[in-house]
Amino acid sequence: MLNGFKSPQTIALIGSTSEIGEAILKHLPLENLSTCYLAARNPQPSLQGLPPTTIFVPINFEATDTPSHEDFVQKLFSHGDLDLAIIAIGVLGNDANLSAEENALLAMQVNYVASSYVMHLIAKKMVAQGHGRILVLSSFAQTRPRNDNFAYGSTKAGLDFMARGLNEKLRGTGVSVCVLRPGFVRTRMTQGMDEAPFTVNPDDVGKVAASLIASKHSVGYTPSILKPLALIFSLLPPAVFRKISER
Amino acid sequence: MSVSQETGWGRTNFALSQSAHPQSIAQLGELVSSHSNSRGALAHGLRRSYGDSSLNSGGLSIGLENIAAINISPDTRIATVGAGASIRSLEHKARELNLFPPVVPGTGFVTIGGAIAADIHGKSHHATGTFSACVERIQLLLASGELVNIFPTGPSAPQFWATVGGLGLTGIITEADIRLRSIASPFVQVEETREPDLAHLLSALKSADAEFEHTVAWIDLSGDFCGRGIVGKGNYETREYQARNKESGGVGFPSIGKYSLINSATVRAFNELWFRKPLASGKKSLNAFMHPLDGVQNWNRMYGNSGFFQYQFVVPDGNEDFIENVLGVMKDAGVASFLGVLKRFGQESPAYLSFPKPGWTLAIDVPHGVANLEAIFNSLDEELCRREGRVYLIKDARIRPEHIPVMYPQLEQWRKVRKEMDPNNMWQSDQSRRLKLC
Numbered sequence: 001m002l003n004g005f006k007s008p009q010t011i012a013l014i015g016s017t018s019e020i021g022e023a024i025l026k027h028l029p030l031e032n033l034s035t036c037y038l039a040a041r042n043p044q045p046s047l048q049g050l051p052p053t054t055i056f057v058p059i060n061f062e063a064t065d066t067p068s069h070e071d072f073v074q075k076l077f078s079h080g081d082l083d084l085a086i087i088a089i090g091v092l093g094n095d096a097n098l099s100a101e102e103n104a105l106l107a108m109q110v111n112y113v114a115s116s117y118v119m120h121l122i123a124k125k126m127v128a129q130g131h132g133r134i135l136v137l138s139s140f141a142q143t144r145p146r147n148d149n150f151a152y153g154s155t156k157a158g159l160d161f162m163a164r165g166l167n168e169k170l171r172g173t174g175v176s177v178c179v180l181r182p183g184f185v186r187t188r189m190t191q192g193m194d195e196a197p198f199t200v201n202p203d204d205v206g207k208v209a210a211s212l213i214a215s216k217h218s219v220g221y222t223p224s225i226l227k228p229l230a231l232i233f234s235l236l237p238p239a240v241f242r243k244i245s246e247r
Numbered sequence: 248m249s250v251s252q253e254t255g256w257g258r259t260n261f262a263l264s265q266s267a268h269p270q271s272i273a274q275l276g277e278l279v280s281s282h283s284n285s286r287g288a289l290a291h292g293l294r295r296s297y298g299d300s301s302l303n304s305g306g307l308s309i310g311l312e313n314i315a316a317i318n319i320s321p322d323t324r325i326a327t328v329g330a331g332a333s334i335r336s337l338e339h340k341a342r343e344l345n346l347f348p349p350v351v352p353g354t355g356f357v358t359i360g361g362a363i364a365a366d367i368h369g370k371s372h373h374a375t376g377t378f379s380a381c382v383e384r385i386q387l388l389l390a391s392g393e394l395v396n397i398f399p400t401g402p403s404a405p406q407f408w409a410t411v412g413g414l415g416l417t418g419i420i421t422e423a424d425i426r427l428r429s430i431a432s433p434f435v436q437v438e439e440t441r442e443p444d445l446a447h448l449l450s451a452l453k454s455a456d457a458e459f460e461h462t463v464a465w466i467d468l469s470g471d472f473c474g475r476g477i478v479g480k481g482n483y484e485t486r487e488y489q490a491r492n493k494e495s496g497g498v499g500f501p502s503i504g505k506y507s508l509i510n511s512a513t514v515r516a517f518n519e520l521w522f523r524k525p526l527a528s529g530k531k532s533l534n535a536f537m538h539p540l541d542g543v544q545n546w547n548r549m550y551g552n553s554g555f556f557q558y559q560f561v562v563p564d565g566n567e568d569f570i571e572n573v574l575g576v577m578k579d580a581g582v583a584s585f586l587g588v589l590k591r592f593g594q595e596s597p598a599y600l601s602f603p604k605p606g607w608t609l610a611i612d613v614p615h616g617v618a619n620l621e622a623i624f625n626s627l628d629e630e631l632c633r634r635e636g637r638v639y640l641i642k643d644a645r646i647r648p649e650h651i652p653v654m655y656p657q658l659e660q661w662r663k664v665r666k667e668m669d670p671n672n673m674w675q676s677d678q679s680r681r682l683k684l685c
Contacts, residue, residue: 001681004259004298004556004644005621009681031621034648053649081304081680129286130263130305172250174263174304 001081002131006214007032008083012076014061014118016040019187020137021088022047023206028084028213030054035079039072040089055079063089063114064106073121077129084213085122085134087115092189093152104151111155116162119177123166126175135213136163138179140221143230146245167218180209181230182222198223253291253308255298256547258554259615259644262302262677268310272394272421275314279419279673280392282307287675290419292358293333296365297557298644299677300414306675311360314421319344324427325383330360330420335541337425338533346427347483347533350378353588355538360420365641366412366601369537370461370481373593377603379411380596386422390673394421399597409664411598414640416674416685417665434484435461435536439526445474445574449567449607452591455480461536466587467522468611469515472578474571475522476589481536488530500545507551509614514583521585550614556644558624559610561592561603562636569634570609573627577611580623586612599661602639610642621645640678648682658684 001009007029013021016038025036026049035055038044043058059075062068076082093107119134126132141149142157160179167177182205184196205222212220221227233241251266265284269275282288286306294301302308311331317340319326324346328337334348335355341347352367361367363385366377375381385397387410397403397410410417438459442448448464455462459480466476540546547555562569570589577584588610592603613620628638628650637654638646652658665685672685679685 001299001304001677002260003621003681004257004554004615007621007645029621031625032645032647053647080683128305172263174252 002083003032005029005032009033010035010037010079010082010084012037012039012082012085012122013088014039014085015088015090015137016043016047016058018088018090019202020182020185020205021086023202024086024088024135024209025050025206027203027206027210029210037076037082039076061089063110066113066117069114069118070121073118073125076122077125081129082122082126082132084132085119085126086137086209087119087134088137089115090137090156090189092149093155100151107151107155111152112158112162115159119163119166123170123175123177127170127173131174133175133213134163134177135209136160136177136179138163138181140181140183140226140230142181143233144241147242148245164218176216176218178212178218178220180205180212180220180222181226183226198225248307251308253294253302254554255301255644256295257297257556257644258547258550258552259297259556260299260302260677262299262304262308264303264306264308266308266310268313270313272314272388275309275311275419275421276388276392276394278307278309279388279390282673287673289674289676290330290360290415292331292361293356295354295357295361297642299681300365300641300643301361302677303675304677309419311358311419311421319346319427321346324429326425326427327422328359328425329422330358330363332359333357334359334362335538341427342430342433342533345430345432347430347433348425349375349381349428351537352378353538354540355534356541359423359425360415363411363420363423364413364415366596366598366603367641368592368603370463370479370590372603373456373462373591374460376594377596377598377601379408379598379601381426382411382423383426384424385410385420387418388421389418390669390671405664406668408598409661409668411596412600412602413598413661413665414600414676414678414684416676416679417668418674430483430533431486432484432488433533434488434530435481435533436484437479437481437527437529437531437536439480439528440478441475441522441526442478443473443475445567445571448474448476448478448589449570451478452589456591462590464589465521466589466609467518468574468577468582468584468587469511469518472574474574476587477522477526479527479536481531484530498543500543500548502548503551505552507553507614507616508549509555509583509585511581511583514585517585553615555612555614556620556624557610557612557642558627559608559639559642560627560631560636561606561608561639562631562634563604563606566634566636567607569630569636570607572630573609573611576623576627577613580617580619582611582613582617584612584614586610599657599664600640600655602637602641604637606636608639610639640682643678646682651682651684
């Protein structure tokens, strides 16, 4: 249960090996934290930087194994109410061992299908408990297709759309979903790639995510300059946008 | 039934739940028998608990305002009262017969069911004990649908003392027999003294307990936090007087949205005036003396939408320095509060989860939004555990669950009795889930 400070007692980090997910956790109000579920393909047993009294519950999560997701979500509620779920799974779709089509399929399966499905399953359980908040990691890449990452961008656009739609559907249930749209973040996943303008660190994303979770807002950007840029980008004529995105 | 959002008195905890308001005990029984939601059910009264004791997110929340009949036998001085009746309405009826409940809290807007479920106390605790001391019978609706009568002694005593202070988690209290006391008139003879610092305040309270049935101190929580304050003392008026005026329901405080009237400047000004006010002496109406806060209805709105916490704790004798520490912590944190109440407790009630125990209790209202407040409270709780103190669960909105077994050493016995009374965990609250009580 949340306490009077709205501090979560139980949190699930889905994609627990994600540096961004870990950074988000560290910026949350943790005074009330009791249980933290760490879900990933090979989840770590615990996380540094959280209160020493935290009970960590590692759970194996295979994003592409959709039939296992219902059982997986059931486990997230096995210690009582789940106050906050952070969905931070994702692939860029640039695995050199896979073809472009296979990369696109994997991105669709992980970023869109698994994230959306798990989000729905968690939301359903939270509605039954009458409260809960879900944070979904979207991306600035969902703003407009670019030729170098449109497959990834499309999966995040789909997830973003689904999350905002679900948030609308959940109005009046005590449960809400928010989406965070970071720009380029320096992580293991983006290592070796050319940095885009307004690149941030996981810690910057963590701060913004924590304040988004605490707020009543449903969409956030990091860095904040990306919010007006998203509007400008979506209005630019295709030729101008192409020229900018190729630079 | 309808879905509604409810909040505690502190307006810091919220819950969305199914809401029902049965017209009779029979209808209540049907409602409970047909309820099968895994989030369970919980009865509520006037929602004067500060945090989430009366909230049940996702479950059923049952208002008992229609189960509020009051019948008083002047011969036996026993009032048979529906759980949804308020202390205020019981007082009103009792006063007509020159009777009065021996234990009343600082507000009359508490139901009989709530008073039992929280085992409330008042200014008379050192002399009379908690509310349960005047409860002779509780009628309880069990999760099985069975309506039982439980008593403070005899075979049902464990159920009785698990229900008293049991936060509504053993069943729904539907009715109780309350033993009233005789009064000559609806007045109290009052005395007040002004004390310059904490040492004098503690000493004045301690000595007042020998002479007065009602004692309490207002403590100034602003400025230099030296612990200055006013000790209020009273005994029931022994001469017969007729009450001249009808009691007022108090003026209502308007909603001020997100704004708060509480800041260090307003509190300091108010507290300075309050400390300098002319001291009361002589005859005062029972209502004004017992329930000073009822003069302003919805006063909790003063803190704006973000709400406030009340931190009420008790520490055993010999831990007076803890009170001084708390004042220092509040000062360092920049907390300004116009409500600080200090009182000395008498003997502990036999109830497993009753709050009062011999020693000192201090209640402080703290606005939400003070920097690091959650960490400050947690740190005070840890110190309190080391000193065998405890916080008052009915005021709680944020304590960590691991502190509960330390503060309430009879928790395991309570759990055992409760489990026998409610094996399928029908009775639940947001607080019981948060503190893992059941």
